[in-house]
Amino acid sequence: MKESIVSISWFWLFVQAVNFLIFMVLINMFLFQPLLRLMEEREKELEAHYSEIESLKAKAQSLLEEVEKLLAEARQKAKEVIDQAVREAKKERDRILSEAHQEAAAKIESAKQEIWSAFEVEKAKLEKEAEEIAEEIVKKILGKAA
Numbered sequence: 001m002k003e004s005i006v007s008i009s010w011f012w013l014f015v016q017a018v019n020f021l022i023f024m025v026l027i028n029m030f031l032f033q034p035l036l037r038l039m040e041e042r043e044k045e046l047e048a049h050y051s052e053i054e055s056l057k058a059k060a061q062s063l064l065e066e067v068e069k070l071l072a073e074a075r076q077k078a079k080e081v082i083d084q085a086v087r088e089a090k091k092e093r094d095r096i097l098s099e100a101h102q103e104a105a106a107k108i109e110s111a112k113q114e115i116w117s118a119f120e121v122e123k124a125k126l127e128k129e130a131e132e133i134a135e136e137i138v139k140k141i142l143g144k145a146a
Helices: 010-145
Strands: none
């Protein structure tokens, strides 16, 4: 028989196959399994981080909504306080104006009374002077006639 350049020995093929299988088992045991465990752990960590991120986002959203609600309440309270202050200021203004009108009316009435009293006094003086002048005129006329 003529030997070919490439010969296949079934024994060495079997030995190589066994070596390959042992090599695959060892690589699987020492490389692939730890690598897969590491990848699974990282995947779990990432999922935990993602779920934590989602819960933090939800918490931040609820806090934001609470802050917006508090701001709206604060704005409403501030508006109520301002409206109350405006109402009180208007009442105070009206009261001050009313008092000023009453005071002015009282002063006007007092001034009228003073003027009327002064008028009466002056009228009485003028009447007295008119009587005195009339008496003098009568005396002069009667004095000439006598």
